[in-house]
Amino acid sequence: VIPAKPLYEGKAKSVYASENPDELIVVFRNDMTAFNGVKHDQFTDKGRLNATASEFFMKMLEAEGIPTHHIRMSAPDTMIVRRLEMIPLEVIVRNVAAGSMTKKYPVKEGMVLDRPVVTIDYKDDERGDPMINDDLIEVLHILTADELRKVKEMALHVNKVLTRFFDECGIRLVDFKLEFGKADGTIYLGDEISMDSMRLWDKKTGESFDKDVYRFDKGDVIAAYRNVLKRIIPDSGV
Template sequence: MARRKKIYEGKAKILYEGPEPGTLVQYFKDDATAFNAEKKAVIEGKGVLNNRLSEFFMTGLQSIGVPTHFIKRLNMREQLIRQVEIIPLEVIVRNFAAGSMAKRLGLEEGTPLPRPIIEFSYKDDKLGDPLVPEEYIIAFGWASQQDLDDIVPLALRVNDFLSGVMHGVGIKLVDFKIEIGRIWDNDYQRLVVADEISPDSCRLWDIESGQKLDKDVFRKDLGSLTDAYTEVARRLGVLPSNVTHRPRPTLIN
């Protein structure tokens, strides 16, 4: 495998220098983390599944006019993406009460919300990605008012698409989080969906049984994470024919 430069390594992915200016190669690891990386494990095949699933969702969004950083999948664990300036926020869209929202408000998990609710968290692992109001976002310059005015409808379009796709295969989209990146064309800015969309970043429950098919399986020790992600991929028709671990490429720093 060709030697290339590592640009960044996160909890679930590695970014490498791309073949052309303005591109990166995104490598999906098998690492699983929870509770701000306090709980860790290597789940064989997880990266392969998330690569395929994120490709499926990103190309689906592009087909309905939602811009993303995705260009193409390169192999079982890697995809070619546009290099973007990431806005340091997680954009969280909730359709049902679950996780931290259920705890904060004393709601039973699975309670339907009156409408999709959008929350923002500041991306900082050391702080635990705290929730922040729009006033903080604008005051600290993480995003402008115009950015937020554009992000909210973008997130709702993603929600409409994902909810419909999941409902069609018997899965309830409880909530999800996305990241947004900026692409610059001279002085013109365009916002795109970046990072990944996978069961790592969504809460997915079987509509009939309530079975969890997302990273809560790992967080709460509910069984095999690989089996849960494989079931999502199988229902969506994107199950890889051979889920195997692939060694990481040689790096130059």
């Protein structure tokens, strides 16, 4: 039973209380936004496509020993998750230079980085999600040094698992964003892992299959998302 009013409404997901106080209900909506909400549209099936991808990756990561908030699906666009105290950081892993990295630093899009790099943004829409560093994360009491080490280690572990998997599907994992939260002293992977939060390029053609298609009007974003699902879960029937 989904309550009438959400506890929290994000740009693409709504979070509802569950009868179980340790759980939450996350509905992946059809809303698509970019540039901090400046661009906004709705696309049929978008919520379901991202929910399906997110469930698939959360299960894959659990099997690799990474704790995630995923518990089960209650509908194709609705995930029951463990209730977490969210950490207000966007933890980004980059394998190839793209997006904000090529705006901030003199590096060309597509340059393969010598090693995966973790960059962290402070999650705050009003401030435009500014980049933050380790010292600030500690003195602002967002995480202890130990917790931050753990978060980065988990992010790089996720990168290893996903990079290898996508490679086998003919896709290059350029970069992606993770969010984490805490419950009972354990750090869990929360939020979503979907085409909204990753950059995915066709290994052969370099074509984008992710939210950049929407951001930069590169074509049919739903066709691109469906293409990813067909490659990663051939029997998903999407």
